Amino acid sequence: MDKETVTHHEHASAHTMAPFVDDAELEKRILRKVDLRLIPPLFIMLTKFPSKDLDRNNIGNAKEAGMQKDLKLTSSDYSLALSIFFVGYLLLEVPSNMILSRTRPSLYLPSIMLIWGCLVIAYVGVNTKEALVGLRFCLGLVEAGFFPGVLLFMSNWYKKTELARRFSIFYCASLVSGAVGGLIGYWIDCGPYAEPRESASMEVVILEFILPDFPATTKWLTDEEREYAIRRLEEDNNSSQAEGISHLQSFLRAVRDWRTWLFVLAQSLCTCAGTITYFIPTLMESLGYKGNKIQYMTIPIYCVALVIVLICCFSSDLQNERPKHIMVMALISTVSLIIVAAIENPKARYVFLAFGAAGIWCCSPLTLSYLSNIICRPMEKRAVSIGIVNALANLSSIYGSYIWPSSSAPKYIPGFSVSTALMASCIASAFAIMVLTKKYPYELTEDGGVNEAARSAMPEKVEEV
Numbered sequence: 002m003d004k005e006t007v008t009h010h011e012h013a014s015a016h017t018m019a020p021f022v023d024d025a026e027l028e029k030r031i032l033r034k035v036d037l038r039l040i041p042p043l044f045i046m047l048t049k050f051p052s053k054d055l056d057r058n059n060i061g062n063a064k065e066a067g068m069q070k071d072l073k074l075t076s077s078d079y080s081l082a083l084s085i086f087f088v089g090y091l092l093l094e095v096p097s098n099m100i101l102s103r104t105r106p107s108l109y110l111p112s113i114m115l116i117w118g119c120l121v122i123a124y125v126g127v128n129t130k131e132a133l134v135g136l137r138f139c140l141g142l143v144e145a146g147f148f149p150g151v152l153l154f155m156s157n158w159y160k161k162t163e164l165a166r167r168f169s170i171f172y173c174a175s176l177v178s179g180a181v182g183g184l185i186g187y188w189i190d191c192g193p194y195a196e197p198r199e200s201a202s203m204e205v206v207i208l209e210f211i212l213p214d215f216p217a218t219t220k221w222l223t224d225e226e227r228e229y230a231i232r233r234l235e236e237d238n239n240s241s242q243a244e245g246i247s248h249l250q251s252f253l254r255a256v257r258d259w260r261t262w263l264f265v266l267a268q269s270l271c272t273c274a275g276t277i278t279y280f281i282p283t284l285m286e287s288l289g290y291k292g293n294k295i296q297y298m299t300i301p302i303y304c305v306a307l308v309i310v311l312i313c314c315f316s317s318d319l320q321n322e323r324p325k326h327i328m329v330m331a332l333i334s335t336v337s338l339i340i341v342a343a344i345e346n347p348k349a350r351y352v353f354l355a356f357g358a359a360g361i362w363c364c365s366p367l368t369l370s371y372l373s374n375i376i377c378r379p380m381e382k383r384a385v386s387i388g389i390v391n392a393l394a395n396l397s398s399i400y401g402s403y404i405w406p407s408s409s410a411p412k413y414i415p416g417f418s419v420s421t422a423l424m425a426s427c428i429a430s431a432f433a434i435m436v437l438t439k440k441y442p443y444e445l446t447e448d449g450g451v452n453e454a455a456r457s458a459m460p461e462k463v464e465e466v
């Protein structure tokens with residue numbers, strides 16, 4: 002079925018069929034099928050090959066395992082290697098999401114995974130700091146389309162009240178990889194470690210057959226299920242269809258929407274604070290742990306975060322609420338980070354560091370789910386908004402990488418102070434989004450959202466392109 006046919010089919014659903022009638026049993030049956038086909042493959046993409054996260058979280062483990070000494074990296078060199086990744090990430094994130102909105106996710110996302118894995122293998126040949134910087138830039142280019150692409154993909158299948166808990170499961174895959182990264186770091190330290198890479202291409206081929214594309218083109222749904230899957234998203238003011246507008250129109254509508262920029266601010270705050278991820282192994286050393294124990298002691302922090310993120314995001318979906326959950330978790334993180342910076346006891350610092358990091362990691366998936374709920378249609382506008390928010394938020398990781406200089410060891414007061422201020426600001430930004438989006442709500446016009454317009458008379462009001 003081609004693109005035009007899909008669009009026509011879905012558009013017809015909204016206007017020519019009988020009024021939508023809820024069917025709880027049918028909806029449960031559809032969700033069981035969708036969950037089985039979407040969640041495991043997406044989770045596997047981040048956890049089947051733990052080495053893929055060496056380009057992000059586990060570079061901290063590599064540093065403590067001797068990379069900094071082997072490559073003769075200064076503190077500034079290490080920060081550059083961290084930050085250059087996000088330059089590539091920034092350049093391709095929006096274009097990638099725009100492409101994904103008009104192509105087949107079952108081909109696009111696994112292809113990114115394959116190229117990504119091949120580049121990670123190239124880490125084996127890195128023996129200079131210039132090679133490390135160049136490779137991480139290329140990794141940023143490739144990875145740019147994956148994380149925001151998955152969020153866009155999932156938002157084309159799930160209603161607003163279903164998205165956060167599913168996205169949190171996918172997001173937790175990166176936390177699992179972070180924990181596994183500690184084990185990998187230990188094995189690398191203790192002896193040769195050879196990951197079987199021959200199966201990577203086969204895994205990608207399998208994923209291309211397992212992953213669906215969009216509700217209208219999915220063959221493992223019956224006709225009744227397929228139609229209901231489309232209609233329930235339309236009733237939820239969400240849609241998997243392309244609304245018949247150009248790439249430029251979608252881009253301009255997203256840029257002119259004042260809500261996009263509120264979410265850029267909110268996500269930038271928690272992303273910048275999230276640079277603590279790269280320094281957790283270093284912080285373990287500052288708490289008095291030595292050698293291989295540094296790698297092991299990172300694992301409980303990720304495990305605590307995984308449990309808290311799942312609980313928080315499931316609660317957010319069940320209560321159909323986002324901003325208050327963000328504010329609570331940001332407050333927990335703020336208080337915890339203050340305590341870590343203020344006290345001396347290593348064990349107490351370790352415990353509060355775990356809660357502080359968990360609070361930061363909770364805010365990111367909740368904010369992105371909130372964004373997908375607020376800016377829901379047209380689909381490509383949502384795709385562009387997600388891309389813009391992710392790209393500009395990750396830009397904050399460039400300067401965020403410099404707030405943990407080695408000269409501030411062992412207390413790392415600058416890093417904890419800035420992170421505390423960022424999470425306190427995250428509380429304010431979530432509150433602002435909650436208030437402003439209620440005061441200036443958007444409505445969808447009768448044509449299905451193509452001419453989305455504000456009921457308010459805000460100066461930043463979206464205009465017709």
